[in-house]
Amino acid sequence: MSDLPKRVTINEEGPREGFQSEKKMIPVADKVRLIEALADTGLKHIACVSYVNPKRVPTMADAEEVAAKINLKPGVQYSALWLNQQGLERALRGPLHVDGGVRVTASDTFSRKNIGKSVADAMVEQRMSLKTFKDRGMPVEWGTILGAFGCNYEGELSTDLILQRVQLALDEAELAGFKLKGIKLTDAMGWATPASVERLIGAVRSKWPDLEISLHLHDTRGTGAAAAYAGLRMGVTKFDASVAGLGGCPFAATDGAAGNICTEDFAFMCEEMGVETGLDIERLIDVAKLAEEIVGRPLPGHLMRGGTLNAARRKVAA
Amino acid sequence: MSDLPKRVTINEEGPREGFQSEKKMIPVADKVRLIEALADTGLKHIACVSYVNPKRVPTMADAEEVAAKINLKPGVQYSALWLNQQGLERALRGPLHVDGGVRVTASDTFSRKNIGKSVADAMVEQRMSLKTFKDRGMPVEWGTILGAFGCNYEGELSTDLILQRVQLALDEAELAGFKLKGIKLTDAMGWATPASVERLIGAVRSKWPDLEISLHLHDTRGTGAAAAYAGLRMGVTKFDASVAGLGGCPFAATDGAAGNICTEDFAFMCEEMGVETGLDIERLIDVAKLAEEIVGRPLPGHLMRGGTLNAARRKVAA
Numbered sequence: 254m255s256d257l258p259k260r261v262t263i264n265e266e267g268p269r270e271g272f273q274s275e276k277k278m279i280p281v282a283d284k285v286r287l288i289e290a291l292a293d294t295g296l297k298h299i300a301c302v303s304y305v306n307p308k309r310v311p312t313m314a315d316a317e318e319v320a321a322k323i324n325l326k327p328g329v330q331y332s333a334l335w336l337n338q339q340g341l342e343r344a345l346r347g348p349l350h351v352d353g354g355v356r357v358t359a360s361d362t363f364s365r366k367n368i369g370k371s372v373a374d375a376m377v378e379q380r381m382s383l384k385t386f387k388d389r390g391m392p393v394e395w396g397t398i399l400g401a402f403g404c405n406y407e408g409e410l411s412t413d414l415i416l417q418r419v420q421l422a423l424d425e426a427e428l429a430g431f432k433l434k435g436i437k438l439t440d441a442m443g444w445a446t447p448a449s450v451e452r453l454i455g456a457v458r459s460k461w462p463d464l465e466i467s468l469h470l471h472d473t474r475g476t477g478a479a480a481a482y483a484g485l486r487m488g489v490t491k492f493d494a495s496v497a498g499l500g501g502c503p504f505a506a507t508d509g510a511a512g513n514i515c516t517e518d519f520a521f522m523c524e525e526m527g528v529e530t531g532l533d534i535e536r537l538i539d540v541a542k543l544a545e546e547i548v549g550r551p552l553p554g555h556l557m558r559g560g561t562l563n564a565a566r567r568k569v570a571a
Numbered sequence: 572m573s574d575l576p577k578r579v580t581i582n583e584e585g586p587r588e589g590f591q592s593e594k595k596m597i598p599v600a601d602k603v604r605l606i607e608a609l610a611d612t613g614l615k616h617i618a619c620v621s622y623v624n625p626k627r628v629p630t631m632a633d634a635e636e637v638a639a640k641i642n643l644k645p646g647v648q649y650s651a652l653w654l655n656q657q658g659l660e661r662a663l664r665g666p667l668h669v670d671g672g673v674r675v676t677a678s679d680t681f682s683r684k685n686i687g688k689s690v691a692d693a694m695v696e697q698r699m700s701l702k703t704f705k706d707r708g709m710p711v712e713w714g715t716i717l718g719a720f721g722c723n724y725e726g727e728l729s730t731d732l733i734l735q736r737v738q739l740a741l742d743e744a745e746l747a748g749f750k751l752k753g754i755k756l757t758d759a760m761g762w763a764t765p766a767s768v769e770r771l772i773g774a775v776r777s778k779w780p781d782l783e784i785s786l787h788l789h790d791t792r793g794t795g796a797a798a799a800y801a802g803l804r805m806g807v808t809k810f811d812a813s814v815a816g817l818g819g820c821p822f823a824a825t826d827g828a829a830g831n832i833c834t835e836d837f838a839f840m841c842e843e844m845g846v847e848t849g850l851d852i853e854r855l856i857d858v859a860k861l862a863e864e865i866v867g868r869p870l871p872g873h874l875m876r877g878g879t880l881n882a883a884r885r886k887v888a889a
Contacts, residue, residue: 408887443877447800448844475796475836475873482765482797511877518793526766551869555793559761559829569726
């Protein structure tokens with residue numbers, strides 16, 4: 254299709270998002286095994302751990318240990334998430350990549366639930382992290398709007414509010430001496446539909462035509478693949494996804510807090526439509542099966558059960 | 572979104588597609604319970620049973636009994652599927668609605684596997700059923716192209732081949748004295764992507780601008796919601812779907828033969844985008860949970876776990 258991008262980049266969120274939301278503890282060796290297997294599929298960005306308060310997210314208490322044990326493959330960015338200055342300092346002491354970004358939560362209530370601070374207070378704290386990035390000469394290129402499509406605590410969020418949040422991210426970055434090149438719109442609470450993806454991206458684009466846009470979608474209500482396709486149609490070339498559909502946000506107040514869109518399913522859909530991903534989808538399926546083995550329950554990915562069409566084509570040719 | 576249809580009709584395929592592909596026998600009472608619960612959700616078309624060879628599809632051996640026990644609600648069409656003249660005669664003896672249609676399988680090999688006949692032989696047999704419809708004064712309005720998006724046995728199918736199959740359906744109907752008003756494109760083997768949906772519908776539309784189009788999609792590889800959304804964008808207003816994502820085609824040679832797109836997930840997506848479905852989605856979620864209870868395993872629907880956004884909005888308002 255001529256109106257879809259030629260190529261997209263998929264950031265893998267499975268280890269961080271996925272293990273964070275599991276109820277049982279996953280052994281460090283299993284986490285490392287999954288991360289290393291993901292690095293063999295062509296993925297260039299893998300979110301591995303969160304440096305968060307182990308009292309709030311016990312499954313991430315081993316972040317330092319996991320980070321230390323990964324056999325880092327050249328050319329792959331293994332990243333660590335952090336939510337506050339304390340987490341950032343832990344992340345910076347570790348061996349993983351730390352994204353120098355600026356984050357703004359769309360809904361004030363979700364901000365309080367997710368990071369324990371109002372949007373305004375969170376911005377004050379971000380000034381400290383932005384200063385840390387500046388002092389260390391780290392780039393700050395992306396702003397992230399958390400929960401940009403709606404909020405389980407506040408309901409609908411107006412497009413105007415989201416545009417204000419984008420402005421806030423741009424302003425805070427500028428104040429610290431940075432110019433953002435892109436905005437990531439995230440939907441941890443699973444409110445996005447294809448229509449709202451088109452609407453919000455359209456609104457951001459018409460105000461800031463030069464900003465790149467990235468999408469972080471969750472498949473909470475079965476709209477994930479369609480919303481991602483709407484993003485592709487809008488020319489989005491950066492997507493977060495999670496192998497086998499691992500994951501969920503533990504503070505999103507959704508009963509069945511669902512994972513990101515599924516990496517291998519989305520990559521398969523892209524490749525079948527002529528959108529390059531650079532990923533080895535058969536290998537991703539093997540990793541998806543490994544993820545199921547590790548968490549010990551079926552995960553939502555479809556392709557690992559249905560098989561690729563290339564496999565079906567090979568069978569026909571044989 | 573102004574370019575989406577105002578309203579769509581969803582045909583429920585769960586009982587037929589779903590129970591047909593279950594390995595274990597489902598008690599008649601459970602089948603009837605599910606069908607009756609579906610009829611209370613606003614669905615107007617429910618595919619209930621298949622009159623097929625019980626040796627090939629043992630789970631449908633009870634078709635007569637199920638059909639007889641359904642408490643038929645006025646205004647709802649409870650339909651029966653049949654694959655050959657013998658099945659048609661059984662269906663006509665029963666109390667359920669029998670669609671007077673014409674069916675053409677796209678791939679000759681799939682035709683042999685699915686109904687035991689080549690495309691040509693199947694057409695000869697259809698002449699008998701078309702004559703039966705004519706004799707009984709039954710309307711024949713829809714043609715169905717089975718496996719229109721690709722074939723696990725033959726691989727890619729050219730758009731030209733599919734257009735020939737549509738022509739064949741139109742010709743055979745005309746020969747029997749009928750004029751088709753629409754064509755249903757089905758994808759039992761899960762090959763459709765948003766791009767191929769757009770391409771094929773575009774090709775059919777440009778040749779027959781007045782033909783209505785209906786989509787029967789399976790979510791074998793995680794592209795179902797996106798392919799359905801592509802259909803909506805192309806103005807399709809008729810979709811088959813399956814509650815909880817029940818189902819699969821037992822002769823499709825896919826390891827994880829997956830069900831149709833999920834009724835309540837798709838209906839939810841439509842309603843959230845302003846496309847009316849006439850369905851009570853909260854009730855559909857209850858029926859999806861009942862379907863899981865009946866088959867005794869988790870089914871792929873997402874919404875029954877994530878909950879509707881209207882439920883989330885009510886919580887916010889409370």
